[in-house]
Amino acid sequence: MLTFTIRRLILAVPTLLFISLVIFLLLELAPGDPMAQVPLTVPPEVKEKMRLALGLGEPMHIRFWKWLVQFFWVEPQVLFDHYFGTAYAEGKLRVISWQTRSPVMDVVVERLPQTLWVVGMSYVVGILIAIPIGIYSAYRQYSVFDQAGTFITMIGYSIPPFFTGPLVIVIFSVQLGWFPFIYDTTHVVNDWDSFVYQLRQMIMPVMVLAMQTTAQISRYMRASMLDNLNQDYVRTARAKGLSERVVVVVHVLRNSMIPVVTVIALGLPAIFGGAIITEQVFSVNGIGAQLIGAIQANDLPTVQTLTFMFAFLIVFFNLIADVLYGILDPRIRYD
Amino acid sequence: ERGSDGHVNIIYWQAPSILNPYLSSGTKDIESASLVIEPLGRYDPNGALVPYLAEEIPTVANGGVSEDLKSITWKIKSGLVWSDGTPVTATDAKFTADYCMHPEGGCAQLAKFEGVESVEVIDDLTVKVNFSEAKPNPYGPFMGGQSPIIQAAQFADCLGAKAPECTDANFNPIGTGPFVVDEFKTNDVISLSANPNYRDAAKPAFATVTFKGGGDATAAGRAVLETGEFDYAWNLQLAPDVLAKMAEGGKGTPIAAFGSLVERLEMNMTNPSPDLDADTRATVAAPHPFLSDINVRKALSMAIDRNLLVEIGYGQAGRPTCNLVPGPAVYASDNTDCLTQDIAGANALLDEAGWVKGADGVRAKDGVRISILYQTSTNAVRQDFQALIKQWWSEIGVETELRNLNASVFFGGDPGSPDTFQKFYADVEMYANNFDGTDPQAYLSMYRCGNEPKPSSQWQGENINRFCDPAYDALIDELGQTSDLEKRYELSKKMNDMLTKDSFTILPLVDRGRVSAHANSLGGVILNTWDSELWNIADWHRVN
Amino acid sequence: MLDGDARGAIASIENLRVEFQTKDGPVVGVEDVSFQVNPGETVCIVGESGSGKSVSSLSLMRLVEFGGGKIAGGRLLFDRREGGETDIAKTEQGLMRTIRGNEIGMIFQEPMTALNPVFTVGRQLTEGLRLHKKMSKDAAEARALELLRQVRIPEPERRLKQYPHELSGGMRQRVVIAMAMACEPRLLIADEPTTALDVTIQAEILALMDRLKRETGTAVMFITHDMAVVAQMADRVVVMFRGNKVEEGTVKEIFENPTHDYTKALLAAVPKLGDMTGTDIPSPMKLFGQDDQKIEPIPGTDEPILEVKNLITRFPVQGGLLRRTVANVHAVEDLSFTVNKGQTLSLVGESGCGKSTAGRSLLRLVEPQSGHVMFDGKDVMALNAREMHAARQDMQMIFQDPFASLNPQMKLMDQVAEPMRNYGTHTGDEMRARVEMLFDRVELPRAFMNRYPHELSGGQRQRIAIARALALNPKLIVSDEAVSALDVSVQAQVLNLMMELQAELGISFVFISHDMAVVERVSHHVGVMYLGRIVELGPRRAVFEDPQHPYTQALMKAVPIADPNQRKSEKDLNFKPIPSPIHPVGYEAGPSEYKEVSPGHKVLISDSGY
Amino acid sequence: MTDTTNTEPTKPHRSQWADVWDQLKAHKGAMAGGVIFIVIVLGVFIGPWLWPYDATFIDIRARNQGPSFAHPFGTDQLGRDTLARMMAGGQTSIAVGLTAMLLALSLGSFVGITAGFFKRLDGPLMRLTDLFLALPILPLLLVMMLLFRDPLSSAVGPERGIFILIVIAIGITSWMPTARIVRGDVLALKEREFILAARSIGTSNSNMIKRHILPNVLSPIMVSATLGIANAIITESALSFLGLGFPPDFPTWGRLLNDATQYLQDYPERVFWPGLAISLTVLSVNYLGDGLRDALDPRIRGR
C-alpha cells in the first residue's frame, strides 16, 4: 500500500506539470484580453502601458517559467514563513492577480472559509440525505418509496441551480421573508444568535447544492446496495439469526459503502469548482466565483493558479480514493 | 451627528477588486475607493464642478488657470488631515501625479494626466500642473473619482513596477474621505467605519458601512427593493418590467440619472468584405458598397422605433436620443427628428434613390444587395435590439445577418482577432460609449480623418466608422483652441449633428442612464452620473 | 444426544411446497416434499441441479422469503430446545431469528462468498454467540478460538484477526462450519459444502463434519449431488427430482437397490474410481436408459502427434516502485510428455498445480518460457504469429466452464461457424451445412442454431463448445476441465460423446481434470501434476493400480468412492499444504529426473516440493 | 438446469434485438420514458411545420401575454410565441444532447476498449484519461469557444459553428467516465474464458473486438448514453448561464429557462415550460436507460 501510494505520488508529478503546461498554453492561445473591461474612454496607449505592466511583453516560455517558480517555490516559502515566522520569501515575487494586483493565494485563503462552509456543508448534507435514501430504496426495491425517491432525485438532478436558486429566493426570502439571500461573508459566529443567523443564511445555498449531490450519491448508493443485497454473505448473516437492521446496516452497508466512498472522494474536488452557479446566485463569493470572475476578466495568473489547484485536487483525491478503496476493502492489496 | 445612524449596507453586483483607482479602471473599484480617497474636486449631478479638497475650482476667471491655458493651480483647503491624523499637503498631490505618470506603473488613469508636463509644489497647500500645450479643459488631474489624492507617505515605496506589490496600501489606502477601511476582502466585501478625522465633524451619519459585491443585478435589486436586506444597490441593469415588479416590493425606490453613455449603431464607411485582402479590408482604401450612400444610412435610421427600444430594453434607465453627445444639457443638440419611426418614408427614400426590391424582397442597385452583417457584443438586451431592428429593416427591404461576439473579445482590442469592434469586419455594429467628465472635446476628436483603426496602426484608433470630413477636422482644431464656454457648446453641437443627423454615420439609439435603488429609509441619496455614485455618501442618513 | 418426543424427529418436513413469484408468473421451486431428520443422524439429500434441494433447506431456515420465495403449503415441524415442537412455516421472523443460527445452523455451498469480505473472521464468528448466547466480547472470542481448534484450523489465534480472503478455500469453509456450529445447534444443514473444493480438501472437510457430528450428536441434513460424497456421509438418503422427493431410504438401500429410474440413472452416471481396474484402454460408460449403446474400447495408435519436452512457463510478479518483475510464478516446470494419435493423455492434480497453464502453453495461448512442443512435425515454439495462427487450425481447446466459454451475445450458429470464418475453410451454404452436421454430431437439434447460450443447459452448452472445437477437423483437442462444472448425468453424456468422437475421428486429447474417477474412465495415459511438475507419468493402468509417488498415493486415497461400503476414515488423510510456486527472480528450479518403474511408467525422483 | 431426458424447451426462435425489445416492453418505466421521449422529439422536430408562428417572429403588440388560444404557452418580452421558441429550443437542446452524447460515447468507448484490450496502450490511455479528468472543464470550454468559434463560424455558418463547438466541448469533456467503465468491463471480459476460446479458434483482434468485446460492453455503454444525453442538455444550459453557450438570441431550453427565471415573479408560467421540458426529457431518458440496461444484460434477459 505504501509503495503503491508513493508510486502514484511520483507519477502524479509529471502529470501535474504537464497539466499546468496544457492549461498555460490553452490560456495563452485564448484571444481574450485583460484590457477588455477597461472603459472605451481609456486611450489605447494607456492600455498598452497597462498591458506591459502586467508582464505581457515577455515571451511565453519565460512567463511560464516564472509562474512555475512562483507557484512551486515562492508560495510554499510564504506558507512556511507564515507558520514559522521565518522570512525566506521576503522580497520574492508571488503569483499576482492582474485583476486585484494582490497575491492570488491570499485571495484563495480568504475565500476558503465560505467555500468550505457552504459548499462543503452542502456536500455533507447531500451525502447524509442520500445515503439513507439509497439504502432504503435498495432494500425495498420497486416499492413506492423507491419509485418516488428515484423520481424526485432525478428531478432534482435535472433542474439546474440557476433556476432552483432564484426559485427558493423568491419563495423563502421575498415571499416568506424567512432567510436572507445575500450571503454575508463577514459574519462571525460567536454566540447562539450569530450561529442561528449563520444557519439561516446558509440554508438556501446549501439546499440548492445538496439537491444535486443527493441525486447522484443516492443513485450510486442504491446500485451498490442492490449489488450487495444478493450476495451470499448476506444469507450467511441472516442464517446466523441477525436482525434485519444489523444485516443491512452492518453487513451490507459496510460493503456497499466501499464504491460509494470513492465516488464521494472523487466528487469532492468538483464541488469547489462546480458550485460556480450557486455561488453566483447567492453572492457567496467562494472559489468558484473567483474563478469565473477571473475568467471573465482574463486574469490569467488567477485562472492558471486556480485551475491548477483544481487539477491538483482532482489528482490528489483520485489518489485518496484509490487508497481509501484499499483501506476499506481488505481484499484490495496494492502491490 | 457622526455615527448616529448606525450601519448602512451597499451592494454592487460587480465586486471591487482593489481600492486604488490608479491600478484599475473598473467602475466598481473607482466608486468603492471614493468612500475613502477623494480628489481635489468633483462633478455634481448637473456636471458642474465642485471643490472637495480644494478651496475652490480654479478657472481662468479666478486666475487658477493661466491665460494661455497651459497651467492650472490648485489650492488645498487648510487644516485637512488624513485619516491617520497627518496633514494633507501639496506634496501628496504631486506624489499622486508622479505615481500615475511613472512609466512602469501601468497606471489605469494615465489618460487623466495626458499632456501634463510637470507638477510643481508651490507651497504646502498649493500645487501647479503645467501642460505642454494649451489645454482648454485642464480638469484632468485630481478631478473626479478617477483621480483622487493618495497619501505620499503610504505609497512612497510603491512607485512604478512595485505598484502591484503594495497589497496593503492598495487594499487599505489612507484617505480623507468619510470612511476608513476596516477589512477588505478582495472581490467580495469591504467593511468600513466612519473616519474619525473627517473634515466635517457632523458627518458621516453612519458609523459603519458594508460594501458587498458579487451576484447579479437581479439579486441586488431584490435585496434593496423586495427584502430590504440592503440599503443601496448600484446600476440595476434589469428588464424594465422586472424592475417595475420589484419596485412594488415597497422596501425601496429606484432612481435614475443620465450621463453621456449612448447606445448607438455605427455604420461602416469602408468595405468589410472578406473577399478583400487583409490590407484593404475595412480600410479607407475600400469604400462601402452601399453604406456609403447616405440614403441607405438615413433609411436605416428612419426604420427604427427608438421609443420602443427604450421601453423594451431600458425603461426608466434609458431615453431615446438622436445625439451622440446627449448631455450635459448645455452640450446637447436639440435633435429629435429621428425619434419617430417612419417605415413608409424609409421605403420611399430608398425607392427614390434607386434601390429597388428584388424577387427575394431585398433591395439592390447595380447588383449590390443591401445585405447587412450586424454585430454586437453578447448581451441579452443587445440581442433583443438586434432582433427588433432586424425585423424593422426587413420591412424596408434590407436583409440582416446578426452576429454577437464575446464582450472580452469584441472590446479586447487584440489586433490578431478578427472580431474586435475596432476591426469592424461587419457592416453595422452596436455598442455604447461615453466620455469622461463633462467635456466632449476628446470624444468628438475621435472622428478625425486618419484616426481610424488600420493595419498600419495595429488596428488601434478611435474613428471606428472611418468617417472622414475635412470640415469636421477643421471644427476639431477650432474647438481645441477655444476656451469660451458658449462657443464650445456651439461647436460641439455642430460636430454632433455632422456625425448624426447630417451624415447618419452614427445612429444613436438610446441615451443610457443609470438606475440605482435605495431603501426608503435611506435619505440624502442624489444619483450622479458624472462622478462616483457615492460622491455624497457623507450626507447619507436614515429617515423614518 | 437429546431425546425428542415420541416420534423422535428433530425436524420433519411435511408436504412442503414453495413458490417463487417471477416476471413470467409463479415458479414452483419445491412441489411436494416430506421427510424427517432424526437426532444424531445424517440425512443426505441428492438430486440434480435445480431439483429443489437448496430451496427445501432454505425453507427450513425461513430464508426463502428473502430470495422472493413463499412457502405455499405444508408444515415444517421443528423440535425446539425449549418450548417443544413449532411449525416453522408459520413462525414469525422475530422468533425465527432466535432459532436461526442458534438451534439450526447452516453451511453454504460457496466458501468464497459466504463470508463477509470486510469483517475479520473473529468478528463474524463471535457475532452469533454474542447475539444468541449473550456472551461478552471476551467470552465469545474464547469460544470462537475453541471452535477454530475444533475444526482444526492451524494457528487459530492468528486466523481470528484475519480477513476471509487471507484464508484458503478449505480454511474458509472450516470457518463457515465453525460459525454454523457456534451455538451448538440441534440441526446442521450443509448445502453442498464441498462442491467447490479440491478433492483433498473435500476429503478433509467431510471427515471433519463426520467427527463433529459424532462428538456433538447434532443431526445433519447434507445436501449434495455427488453420489460419492453421499456414500461417504449418509445414514439415510432422500432423492429429489424436479421439486419432488422420488425416493428415500438408508444409504445401503439406495446404492444397492435403487427403485426409481432417476436414482438408477444417477448411480449409473457416476464414474467410480476402480471401475476400469484391469483394463488397459478406456471405453465409454454404460448409461441408464440407453439400450442401443455400443460399448467398445478405443485403442488409438502408438504414433506420437504431440511431443512436449522440458516445457517451462512462468508468470512475472511485478512489484516495487518501478513495477519491475520481482518474482515469478513457476506455473509449469520442466514438463515433458507425449500424446499419441487417437489417444488421450490426462493431466490430473490439485487446483493451482499448473494444469491449465500447461494446456494453454501448448497452444501458445500463454507464452512459455522455454521448451519444445513438436506438433505434427512442426516445432510450435518456433512459429511466428501467422504460422501459429495457421497451426491452431489443427489444435483446439475446450474450456472448463460452459457458461463462461461461450459469448453470451452471439447466436450458437455463429459461435460454431466462427472458426470456419476465421480460417475461411468453408463459406456460405457449405459452412451452414457443416454447422448443421456438427449440431447433429453433438446431438443437438438443428433448431438450436438460432439460439443464444443462455437458452441452453450446461451440458448442451458444453456440446456447443465441442462442436466449435470440431469445426476445423482438428488433430488434437486440449480439454481443460471440460466436464468439471456439469451435473453427473450430463457429465457422463459429454464424456461418452468425446470418446465416441475419438473412436470415430481419431482425435487426440489432452484431458485436464482433477477428478480421478473421470480420468480413470477416459485416459490412455496419465500424468499427475504437482507444483508445476509431472510427478508420475505412464499408462493409466500402471499409474492407477500401482501409484508410486507419495503424492499420487495421497491423491488416490482422498477420492471419495461412490460405495457406502468403502468409507474412508479421517486417519487415512494426511495432506501437507501446497508450497508457494512463487520464487524470486533468478531462482532456477532443478530439472525433473524420472525413474522408469515399468515400461512407460515414470516417477519423479528429484525434489517435487511434496 | 439440465434434463436427463433431454427434452428441449420449445420456445420459438427470436433474434437478439427481439429479445431486448420484449424485455424492454415489459419494463413499464422504460416504455413510458420511451414514449414521452419520442413524443418530445417528434413535437420538437415536426411541430414547427404545423405551428404557424416562427420562433424569431416578433409581434411587439403581443408581448408578455399569458397562455391564450393563439399562443397556448404565452409570449415573451418581445412578443415571440413561446411554443414556437420551445420547439426551436428543443431542437437545439435535443440535438446538442444527442450529438454530444454520441461523441462522448464513441470517444469513451474507443478509448476504453483500446485501453482494456491492448495491454500496451492501457497505461498511456489511462494517463490521458486522468489528464482529461484533471483538466478543469470550465476554462477549457471557454478557451475552446474563443479559439475555434471563428474558424468554425466562417466554415459552416455561425449557428452551426457554435453548435459544433458546444457539442465538441461537451463531448470531449465528458467521455472519461465512459472510458473508465468500458475499460473496466473489457478487462473483466478479457478474463472470461470465451475470449480465450475465441483466440484459440484463431479470431483476429479486430474480429475479437467486433464480435466478442463490443456486444458485451454494450449495456454499460447504453447506460452512459442515456446519462450522457441528460448531462449534455444540462451542461449546455449551464454554459448558457455563464455566457459561454449559444448567443442569447438563439433559443435553447436552458436559455429559455434562464431568461424566464428573471420573470419568475411576474410571469411564473414562463419558467414552467422549459423547466418541464428539461425535466421530462431527462427523466424519460433516464427511465429508458434503466430499462435498456436490464434488457441488454443477458443475465437478466436470460431469466
Ligand SMILES: Nc1ncnc2c1ncn2[C@@H]1O[C@H](COP(=O)(O)OP(=O)(O)OP(=O)(O)O)[C@@H](O)[C@H]1O
Ligand atoms: N429466487 C428464485 N426465484 C425463482 N426461482 C427460484 C429461485 N430460487 C430457486 N428457484 C427455482 O427453484 C428450483 C429449485 O432450486 P434450488 O436452488 O433448490 O435447486 P438445487 O437443487 O439446490 O440446485 P443446485 O444443485 O444447482 O444448487 C429451481 O427450479 C430454481 O429455478
Ligand SMILES: Nc1ncnc2c1ncn2[C@@H]1O[C@H](COP(=O)(O)OP(=O)(O)OP(=O)(O)O)[C@@H](O)[C@H]1O
Ligand atoms: N495469468 C496469470 N498470471 C499470474 N499467475 C498465474 C496466471 N495464471 C495462472 N497463474 C498461476 O499459475 C499457477 C498455475 O495455475 P493454473 O491455472 O495452471 O492451475 P490449474 O492447475 O489449472 O488449477 P485449477 O484446477 O484451479 O484450474 C497458479 O499458482 C496460478 O495462480
Ligand SMILES: [Mg+2]
Ligand atoms: Mg443449491
Ligand SMILES: [Mg+2]
Ligand atoms: Mg485450471
Ligand code: NI
Ligand atoms: Ni463534472
